[in-house]
Amino acid sequence: MYLFGDPATWLPLAFAALLGLSILIYVVLDGFDLGVGVLFPFAEQDEKDRMVASIGPFWDANETWLVLAIGILLVAFPSAHGTILTALYLPVAVMLVGLILRGVSFEFRVKAPIRHKATWDGAFYIGSMMTSLSQGYMLGMYVMGLEVTAFTLAFSAVTAVFLTVAYSFIGATWLILKTEGALQLKAVKWSKGGIWGIVLGMGAVSLASPLVSDRIFDKWFSMPEFFLLMPLPLMSGALIVLLWLALRRLPTSDDSFAWFPFAATIVLFVLGFFGMAYSFYPFIVPDQLTIYEAASAPESLFIILIGTLFVLPMILGYTALAYTVFRGKATTLSYD
Amino acid sequence: MDTLILSRIQFGANISFHILFPTITIALGWTLLFFKLRFARTGDQKWVEAYRFWVKVFALSFAMGVVSGITMSFQFGTNWPGFMESVGNIAGPLLAYEVMTAFFLEAVFLGIMLFGMSKVPSWLHTLSTFLVAFGTTMSAFWILVLNSWMHTPAGFEMRDGVAFATDWWEVIFNPSMPYRLVHMLLASGLTVAFLLAGLSAFRWLIGDRSDGVRATLKTGMTIGAFLIPLQILAGDFHGLNTLEHQPQKVAAMEGNWETGPNVPLVLFAIPNEETRSNDFEIGIPNGASLILKHSPDGVVPGLNDFVAEDGTVQHPPVAPVFFSFRIMVATGMAMLLLSWASVFFMARKRRGVEGLPKPLLWAMVPMAFSGWVATLAGWYTTEIGRQPWLVQGVLTTEAAVADVPAPMVASTLIVYLAIYAALLAAYIGVLFYLARKAAKGEPLGPRIPTAPEAQVTVAAE
Numbered sequence A: 001m002y003l004f005g006d007p008a009t010w011l012p013l014a015f016a017a018l019l020g021l022s023i024l025i026y027v028v029l030d031g032f033d034l035g036v037g038v039l040f041p042f043a044e045q046d047e048k049d050r051m052v053a054s055i056g057p058f059w060d061a062n063e064t065w066l067v068l069a070i071g072i073l074l075v076a077f078p079s080a081h082g083t084i085l086t087a088l089y090l091p092v093a094v095m096l097v098g099l100i101l102r103g104v105s106f107e108f109r110v111k112a113p114i115r116h117k118a119t120w121d122g123a124f125y126i127g128s129m130m131t132s133l134s135q136g137y138m139l140g141m142y143v144m145g146l147e148v149t150a151f152t153l154a155f156s157a158v159t160a161v162f163l164t165v166a167y168s169f170i171g172a173t174w175l176i177l178k179t180e181g182a183l184q185l186k187a188v189k190w191s192k193g194g195i196w197g198i199v200l201g202m203g204a205v206s207l208a209s210p211l212v213s214d215r216i217f218d219k220w221f222s223m224p225e226f227f228l229l230m231p232l233p234l235m236s237g238a239l240i241v242l243l244w245l246a247l248r249r250l251p252t253s254d255d256s257f258a259w260f261p262f263a264a265t266i267v268l269f270v271l272g273f274f275g276m277a278y279s280f281y282p283f284i285v286p287d288q289l290t291i292y293e294a295a296s297a298p299e300s301l302f303i304i305l306i307g308t309l310f311v312l313p314m315i316l317g318y319t320a321l322a323y324t325v326f327r328g329k330a331t332t333l334s335y336d
Numbered sequence B: 001m002d003t004l005i006l007s008r009i010q011f012g013a014n015i016s017f018h019i020l021f022p023t024i025t026i027a028l029g030w031t032l033l034f035f036k037l038r039f040a041r042t043g044d045q046k047w048v049e050a051y052r053f054w055v056k057v058f059a060l061s062f063a064m065g066v067v068s069g070i071t072m073s074f075q076f077g078t079n080w081p082g083f084m085e086s087v088g089n090i091a092g093p094l095l096a097y098e099v100m101t102a103f104f105l106e107a108v109f110l111g112i113m114l115f116g117m118s119k120v121p122s123w124l125h126t127l128s129t130f131l132v133a134f135g136t137t138m139s140a141f142w143i144l145v146l147n148s149w150m151h152t153p154a155g156f157e158m159r160d161g162v163a164f165a166t167d168w169w170e171v172i173f174n175p176s177m178p179y180r181l182v183h184m185l186l187a188s189g190l191t192v193a194f195l196l197a198g199l200s201a202f203r204w205l206i207g208d209r210s211d212g213v214r215a216t217l218k219t220g221m222t223i224g225a226f227l228i229p230l231q232i233l234a235g236d237f238h239g240l241n242t243l244e245h246q247p248q249k250v251a252a253m254e255g256n257w258e259t260g261p262n263v264p265l266v267l268f269a270i271p272n273e274e275t276r277s278n279d280f281e282i283g284i285p286n287g288a289s290l291i292l293k294h295s296p297d298g299v300v301p302g303l304n305d306f307v308a309e310d311g312t313v314q315h316p317p318v319a320p321v322f323f324s325f326r327i328m329v330a331t332g333m334a335m336l337l338l339s340w341a342s343v344f345f346m347a348r349k350r351r352g353v354e355g356l357p358k359p360l361l362w363a364m365v366p367m368a369f370s371g372w373v374a375t376l377a378g379w380y381t382t383e384i385g386r387q388p389w390l391v392q393g394v395l396t397t398e399a400a401v402a403d404v405p406a407p408m409v410a411s412t413l414i415v416y417l418a419i420y421a422a423l424l425a426a427y428i429g430v431l432f433y434l435a436r437k438a439a440k441g442e443p444l445g446p447r448i449p450t451a452p453e454a455q456v457t458v459a460a461e
Helices: A007-038 A045-055 A059-076 A078-087 A089-111 A114-143 A150-178 A181-212 A214-221 A225-229 A231-249 A260-280 A298-325 B003-042 B045-079 B081-115 B122-151 B168-172 B177-205 B211-245 B247-254 B287-293 B318-350 B358-367 B370-384 B406-439 B451-460
Strands: A283-285 B156-159 B162-165 B265-272 B277-284 B389-391
Touching (some): A007 A114, A007 A298, A059 A078, A059 A298, A059 B045, A059 B081, A078 A283, A078 B081, A089 A114, A089 B045, A089 B406, A114 A150, A150 A181, A150 A260, A181 A214, A181 A231, A214 A225, A214 A260, A225 A231, A231 A260, A298 B081, A298 B162, B003 B045, B003 B122, B003 B406, B045 B081, B081 B162, B081 B168, B081 B389, B122 B168, B122 B177, B122 B389, B177 B211, B177 B318, B177 B358, B177 B370, B211 B247, B211 B287, B211 B318, B247 B265, B247 B318, B247 B370, B318 B358, B318 B370
Antiparallel strands (some): B156 B162
8 A cells, every 4th residue: 555655645646547547438438329329310210220230239338437437436536426416416317317218229229119119219319418418518517616607507508519519529430430331421421510519619628627717727827837738739739630631531442541530539539638637636526625635545445446456457358359349340230 | 305205215216126127137147148058058949049039138128227227326426425425435345346347347248248149259159148147246246245234234443434444354244245145146036037937928828839938938937946945045044134133124024013022923914103013913923933033932122122212213114114025925925836836737747838727827927027026025125124224323314315405306206207117118018029029930120130041141241
């Protein structure tokens, strides 16, 4: 426990890093499968089956990252967990209902009588929308320090829309990678239509957080941090330009670079995430509670950490195995 | 109604809905592995048929379990922040180990188990089936460790109102854990046994005479007949363990108010907390003393011992515990009767499924869900029986509840209840729909071509 000095210092930091990692992986992974759900109304019937086939083997494991993230928040920072979740009571409830609807629709849409399929497709879309919108809303409230005023509500409504569009964007880039033919062409079109969500979403959060909090303003706009941090926005800008150029040329005749938009979007999400993490550190409840104040007993954290160091590489390993088994273009899902 | 009772109903509704599906997937995972291994051994197509049908039930149940489980993990924070703030140092690591050793394992390998049959070598598919079953069981292990700790906390000390672990071995193997784990795993086995038999009986009654349906009906009833006596035994041991650690719960289960010898076994009564006695009591003399103390003059604890000097009641509400317990026992008796009668008729003159009388087959259909009834009744007995404590002797339920406005809890509760009711109806409807389809010999849904077709599709690509 004393490997890295005072356990009351390095253990909360390690768990904040683990929490961040889980949230990041969740946003990327469930982001693309939620996004596919958000795009549902724009697709034809046979395309819907193909779209679900592209995420069918993965969605369950993707959502497990959310359970891990909320679990880490719960076990490592119990008082923050209570404060954040009771403050976000209603949006959490909306998200849970959304997750329930879309999760069961995966199964019901192909197992219920065929005449009910359209209903379950509808439930899948509505569930995906509820989940994405409520997550975007919670992001906005979090950035605004969990305070409820007319302005924060309006801001959160805006981030709700932007995050949903951002999810649909990463979902569309996933479809570029996993599909071919007419659906792939459509996915390129959807990506071009959704890229503004990323630009405006990242822009809004980047502008709003320093304006809302003097502390965050100082962290970004004092010397020499300002210059050291410049690569973050510059790289994001460059990636968006590259994405736009790539989308104009895709799909290529030999399907080369079909992976590029998805990969570039992941990097964009990572950059945006690091920007946010930098802004809010060391607070876990913005401007109220730091990770050090909220952390559980070092003894408990240590016993979880030992397990994590063994298990996390295994989880990453067999997750990689699953993505390898189901690599390539999505075909019709079959139990055989 | 206030926030406390609404939050309790909400969590109770949530966990009741949730437990229905893990109860199925824990044992069904192992059953599917059994089907797969039987096929590998015998090469008999009926085991593949059985696997194909029941893997769909598994997939559907699993999805229902996942989404309702996510809901629960959030409700700890939204409704019960006091729980984690007070015993988070114990509950946290146990939940974390559940997520890390169980949830990811089952979620990742489920994809390969469901959709990977033609994409991976057969051994990897079998291994995936095993890992999914193993994952569900690990999940049950960790969550029952935590639940048992809430009933019989051990291996910790309190500092400033916060629990700190002193001995993790004692935390994990707390006094009621082995009994509760065995009782729950057997409950899962029985739930699946009667579901297998019930849906298969339904298929048989509407004319399905396939070898697959014979195999599952026989497997279900045989497992049921084998497990039910074990479960009765395990339940008895669990009861004696509860008597030692939570006597007030046993007193409520027995409907016994006064501590003393020669306590009757109350078969029926309406416990009355106003008069602190039973109305309309029918009992067997000395029965409770005999069961709990193995002697007619054994002293059995009574509820009146758990009322403080100032009149504060420190035992659970009596009627819900009393009736839940009786519903569980009655369901268990019905299971015993049905499964043993079935095995008897199947063994007589070695006639197999043909030897089963029609009324018995019809009885199996509603009994398909008897496992659910018994499991829920059992959980209500033990969980309501823990009140007014959330963690026995450490934290009251009242102290842990969130300060969320009651109307907010009420409105979300209504939404949850509506969704759960709709999903439950859809789930049961789809099970019988799949059974009817399978009975007619139709392919089971658009994405399940029969084996030769699948090969053609693969070859065409």
